[in-house]
Amino acid sequence: MKRYITRRLLLLLPTLLLVSFLVFCIVRIIPGDAVTLMVAEMGFADDEAELRAVLGLDQSLPRQYWNYMRNALRGDLGTSLWSGQPVLEEITRRLPLTFRLALMALFWTLLTGIPLGVLSALKQDTWLDYLLRSVSVGGLSIPSFWLATLLVVFGAIWFRWVPPIDFIPFGEDPLASLGQLVVPSLVLSVALSASIMRMTRTMMLEVMREDYIRTARAKGLSEWVVVIRHALANSLIPVLSIMGIQMAFLVGGTVIMESIFVLPGMGKYLLDAITWRDYPVIQGINLFICTLIICINLVIDLLYGVLDPRIRY
């Protein structure tokens, strides 16, 4: 296991290096000079030469990359052109809100996706199964931003409910703060839940045909024990891998939810940075999020071995 962890950590390095290189290139190589636009549209400097010097773009590309990596490893992701604040400081200030939103969405996803997937598998080829499967495909097809807009519009028309404009910080009133995240996290969880439900159903059907399930039944165990302890426990490992893949989707989803429900999280920060063409922020957020997702996927990979004793490294 230790050897596997070491190998995985070593493999992580080239991937992280590539990510940093891609993030570095994305602002510099794509045609269309970002600096020209920044000066013309946003007026971040008096002329292009000044802004290039501020961004360090007047140096050679290898020197730029070296500086960029050296600073990133020291925890310096640059300074926002708009606010003048260090990017990492801004990210860490906004990250807890995005993290709570994602975590709540994940909670709703597991709460609904896994039980419905199990139910659908146990009632295979019945009307309930067809209904749940259609609902799951529907859940994958309905855009989250449409669902959120429907809730905002019809909530206001029918129930006089509008999402609060002022966000209550968690430290001020934890319950009220979490309460503000219930609706956006529920909307965010719809597509994820549908995907988890489909995977759970597929895996449950596979596992329910295994010999050890027949043995468990032959031993006289109750159906409840067979389903929960023997079938579900073994079905959840591939579901975990899907959740790892869905992390990137979840982070993308938070951008939309934070925009619709005016939540001052990291997604909203990115959207604002894009509107203001604040490239150090865009670059910093990309690097931060990608590193985070790579690390989450590594943890999930390592969890396999813990959860499934059949997996040996």
Added chain:
Amino acid sequence: MKKQPHKRTRDTIAALKPHYLPASADAGGAAPHRYHWLIDLFIQLVKTKPLGAFGGALVLTLVLMALAAPLIATHDPNEMHGMQTLVPPGSDFFFGTDALARDLFSRIVHGARVSLTVGLGAVGLSIFLATVIGVLSGYFGGVLDTILQRCVDAIMSFPWLIIMLTVMSILGPGTGNVILALALAGFAGSSRVIRSAVLAIKHSEYVLAARSIGCRQPAILIRHILPNVAAPILVLATLGLGNAILAEAALSFLGYGVPPPAPSWGRMLSGDGLDHMLRGPWLVIFPGLAISAAVFGFNMLGDALRDLLDPRLTGGARANK
């Protein structure tokens, strides 16, 4: 000049191929027409996958709507009808009018063109990139595979929306840029699927046979490997179209998609028009339904095609029956 393999040798290679395709395709040279398997596939889809066939019907409707948009639309999609702003749905304007007095029904019909153009462009580019990378990586293996796969790993760690927004913020608005952003966000995942399909067949007897008679690498790749990974590519393209339509709508919703006045479904739902939506809720309902129906159609059709063509991709065909 390189000598071509003898016809009988070619027939032997063809006979060795274990196609994922329906029965008629396996007949090799006996098939009266090279697209015969497509007809078989269609019949199988209708007979065994009614939900998939329903998805196919939705997709067909969308395609027809896009092709015949000027004939179906009752008005010019960008024409403003004087003071008739936010008129509710009725006989003059089937889906009502928006805040600029434009006919919503006509805008939605023409919006199918925008969605399909962007979707097809993005999926075409994405599948092309994915096929090149997946086939080269899977077939040649070794250092090339390691390098390409680490690059794919790196690209896949970018959240789809964030990579698209970043690319759009740098390239600026434009339909071509949206297509490029969607393709960049989607090709890495597809290349993984194609690579695994290539890995599964690269040691097959017909590939070895082709190699042993002296076929060149490009010929093996184009004539023997590519046709046998066509099934997963078709499935990826169908599912990818649904995702591309959804992603374009999300980008447009956030204000970074296809620029106005093009009637994009996502932009119709944009948060900027929230005040108008409160006065005219039909502005929210119809564009959202159009997006959902299109994505639902492609998802159902893609799922059914996956079950029929390549059960390996489902992680267990039995389970999806």
